[in-house]
Amino acid sequence: MIVLLARRLRYSRATGPGKGLNSPAMKDIAIVGGGPAGALCGERLASHGFNVTIFDERLAWEKPCGGGLTHKAIQAYPFLLEGSQPKKIVRTAELISGGGHRARFEMSHPIVIYARKVLNGLLLDRAIAAGCTTVCSRVTSVNTDGAQVHLTAGGEARRSDFIVLAAGARNQLLPETTALSTKDLEVTLGYFVPTEEDILKVKFLKEFEGYMWSFPRADHLSVGICAKMGQSPTHQLRRHLDQFVDEEKIPMLGARFYSHMLPSPQAQTIRNRRIVGRNWAMAGDAAACVDPVTGEGLYYALRSGDLLAQALVDGQPQAYPERLRAAFSNDLELAAQIARKLFRGNFLGGAITTRMVQLLNYSPAFRDLIRDVFSGTQDYRTLKQRLWDQFGITLLEFIRSWFGFRGLPGTTDSVSREQCP
Numbered sequence: 001m002i003v004l005l006a007r008r009l010r011y012s013r014a015t016g017p018g019k020g021l022n023s024p025a026m027k028d029i030a031i032v033g034g035g036p037a038g039a040l041c042g043e044r045l046a047s048h049g050f051n052v053t054i055f056d057e058r059l060a061w062e063k064p065c066g067g068g069l070t071h072k073a074i075q076a077y078p079f080l081l082e083g084s085q086p087k088k089i090v091r092t093a094e095l096i097s098g099g100g101h102r103a104r105f106e107m108s109h110p111i112v113i114y115a116r117k118v119l120n121g122l123l124l125d126r127a128i129a130a131g132c133t134t135v136c137s138r139v140t141s142v143n144t145d146g147a148q149v150h151l152t153a154g155g156e157a158r159r160s161d162f163i164v165l166a167a168g169a170r171n172q173l174l175p176e177t178t179a180l181s182t183k184d185l186e187v188t189l190g191y192f193v194p195t196e197e198d199i200l201k202v203k204f205l206k207e208f209e210g211y212m213w214s215f216p217r218a219d220h221l222s223v224g225i226c227a228k229m230g231q232s233p234t235h236q237l238r239r240h241l242d243q244f245v246d247e248e249k250i251p252m253l254g255a256r257f258y259s260h261m262l263p264s265p266q267a268q269t270i271r272n273r274r275i276v277g278r279n280w281a282m283a284g285d286a287a288a289c290v291d292p293v294t295g296e297g298l299y300y301a302l303r304s305g306d307l308l309a310q311a312l313v314d315g316q317p318q319a320y321p322e323r324l325r326a327a328f329s330n331d332l333e334l335a336a337q338i339a340r341k342l343f344r345g346n347f348l349g350g351a352i353t354t355r356m357v358q359l360l361n362y363s364p365a366f367r368d369l370i371r372d373v374f375s376g377t378q379d380y381r382t383l384k385q386r387l388w389d390q391f392g393i394t395l396l397e398f399i400r401s402w403f404g405f406r407g408l409p410g411t412t413d414s415v416s417r418e419q420c421p
């Protein structure tokens with residue numbers, strides 16, 4: 001009995017509330033933002049006995065987003081696939097080059113696409129079931145100078161022992177850190193369109209750092225364009241998007257326009273920006289946890305919220321950035337280094353993105369690689385090596401196909417081919 005009690009005490013000291021970095025009695029955690037990062041962080045903390053209050057000015061809402069979750073998100077958080085909430089499971093993708101060439105392929109793992117209101121609702125329900133309190137109000141100020149954190153939410157003064165800032169890309173609450181600069185952000189514009197589709201489409205543009213997408217959801221499409229902030233005027237982005245909508249013959253009756261910011265962090269921002277302090281930390285978009293090539297942010301929001309909660313449970317909030325680096329920040333830093341080259345660079349006399357579409361059609365080895373990239377199972381660290389390792393075979397397959405050999409193994413899912421150069 002005594003041994004059992006001693007074990008239990010040791011466990012609660014090691015993992016339960018009261019083992020925070022600063023205060024031996026850290027118990028009350030305020031979270032600003034009930035999106036994926038804040039909601040999952042709250043759920044994890046509440047299930048370890050912390051008193052968690054999540055403040056969100058809208059709670060579950062239709063945040064402008066594609067809503068696509070890759071296989072790595074599903075693997076880490078299987079409840080995203082298992083629940084009964086409406087979602088679309090998409091297995092086929094199509095890439096379209098700036099010149100209009102197309103390549104369609106089956107992904108190695110499906111992408112699961114949610115309406116954000118549904119996804120946020122699901123995550124907040126789990127947080128509430130774990131013991132979190134949710135408050136629907138806007139947090140307008142945060143002061144982390146004192147022994148306790150002081151915040152104002154909906155005009156009311158509140159206090160907590162620690163604050164998690166998970167208020168997204170537009171986060172204005174910046175204790176002891178800097179805002180994301182224009183170079184760390186992308187502009188996005190899009191439409192929610194009430195129509196049904198089964199294929200996910202991505203279109204590149206010539207000399208353009210960004211892309212357009214059409215993501216099918218349970219009862220509508222999210223169609224949009226993203227581009228580095230400051231590089232293209234909004235009216236030009238809208239023109240590209242409207243042309244895409246026309247080309248893809250998307251029926252626009254009842255479509256709703258949206259625009260939002262998306263972090264697209266530079267390598268030095270990922271490496272150097274401060275995301276944790278004595279009694280505060282950031283997660284998700286607020287911490288710039290987004291893939292600068294693909295714009296994937298949902299997995300990184302969930303994972304950063306999860307890792308931050310674990311660091312707090314362990315009483316080691318200062319270990320959070322290091323854990324983030326080991327989990328994915330190093331990889332995102334590599335992505336930031338290649339993003340510009342990928343969208344603007346040339347290979348064998350043509351745009352890299354165009355060559356990608358061509359290789360997809362003509363090289364099964366390259367198609368396998370892109371399938372894994374789309375599933376989120378191919379990291380950037382090993383991508384370069386894999387490209388080099390299979391360079392010879394990719395080229396051979398491409399040349400064989402170019403000279404008219406047909407019936408290459410594994411090409412049956414390529415239903416729509418462009419012409420060879």
Ligand SMILES: Cc1cc2nc3c(=O)[nH]c(=O)nc-3n(C[C@H](O)[C@H](O)[C@H](O)COP(=O)(O)OP(=O)(O)OC[C@H]3O[C@@H](n4cnc5c(N)ncnc54)[C@H](O)[C@@H]3O)c2cc1C
Pocket residue numbers: 032033034035036037038055056057058059063064065066067068069137138139140166167168169171188189190215224260261262283284285286290295296297298299301
């Ligand atoms: C157009 C677009 C398309 C995208 N498509 C995809 C995709 O298909 N797949 C993917 O993985 N990622 C995608 N992303 C990225 C993804 O949306 C984000 O990375 C993700 O939502 C980040 O989650 P978060 O919890 O950090 O922030 P958010 O989801 O932005 O949540 C922040 C929450 O904080 C609340 N809030 C903000 N300020 C305050 C305040 N002062 N007081 C109280 N509450 C506040 C907001 O109401 C919001 O609910 C897309 C982004 C955009 C803009």
